[in-house]
Amino acid sequence: MPLADRAALTCGRTRRAAAGRRDRLAYPGAMDALDRLAAELLRLPPSCGPVRLVAIDGHAGSGKSTLAGRLATALDTLHTGTATGPAPVLHLDDLATHDEPFAWTDRMLRQVIGPLSRGEYAHYAPYDWDRRRFGPLRPLPPAPVVLVEGxxxxxxxxxxxxxxxxxxxxxxxxSWVRGRHRDGHELADFWDGWTVAETRHFTEDPSRPFADALVRECGEGYVRLPGPSVAAGAHQTITYRDGSPAAN
Incomplete structure (x- = not known):
């Protein structure tokens, strides 16, 4: 990565007067870096019909939602020239359920991937975690970039x-400590079950070895590093030894 990019993504020391603003804003250097990332994403060829589908994966509580929100705003500003509203973000919490935390792929393919691949609006039914049932359909436009986080x-x-x-x-x-702190004691039992399910999922179907970029949160900014798929090369195979990825 160019030194300028790494420097811009490195954590800053600016402190916001109101702590609540940290969920919405990064310090200026980090936003410049997110603008560069957004510009790179907009230059990519479409991957799902006319849409560039970009996934933000990681452990529960790692900061995926915050990154998605900031990147969505940067994408919208670059695409429209003004911050008219964030780019579309699909939160996988809306597709998962209590009983099926990871068995949502059929819904994803049918309700989201299929329509977007045809250049149509997707309509998915978000799950209500309080009422334990799916709600009314919600539209998802075939925008130039659609973020999927979860x-x-x-x-x-x-x-x-x-x-x-x-x-x-x-x-x-x-990540799990952060998530437990965020959700409070009321969801302690849920987190006990979730950590087991997440560990099983990533053991059977890992994402990190195939990532194009690793994003680290640092203070109020981010550091972006090449992902394992870039380091391994397009024609190398990812294998595992003692649970750790290695390129062959």
Whole structure:
């Protein structure tokens, strides 16, 4: 990565007066870096009909939703010339359920991938985690870039439709501590079951070895590094030894 890009993505020391603003804004250097990433994504060839489908994967609690929101705003500003509203983001929490935390691929292919690949609006039914049932259909436009964020966004069945796979680089234990703190004691039992399910999923269907870029949160900014798929090369095979990826 060019030194300028790495420097711009490196964490800044600016402190916001209001802590609540941190969910919406990064410091200026980080936003410039997100603008560059957004510009790169817009230059990619479409991967799903007219859409460049970009996945943001990583462990639960790693910061995927925050990155997706900031990147969506950067994409919208570049595409329209003004911040009229963030680019479309599909949160996989809307497709998962209590009973099927990862068995949502059929819904994804039928409700989202199929229509987008034809250049049509997708309509998916978001799951209501409080009422434990699916809600009314929600539209998802075939925008130039559509972000898909959530655990398993880079899974095997979806990778053929992705223009890029970004991996939020934060370890599972640290991510889960963040997630538990965010959700409070009321969801402690849910998290106990989730960590087991997530570990099983990534053991059987890992995403990180196929990521085009690793994104690390640092203070109020991000550091972007080449992903394992770039380091391994297009014609090299990813294998595993003792649970660790290695390029052959």
């Amino acid at each position: 655990v398993g966004a880079g899974r095997r069945v979806l990778r053929p439709y992705l223009a890029r796979l970004l991996w939020m680089e934060r370890g599972p234990e640290e």
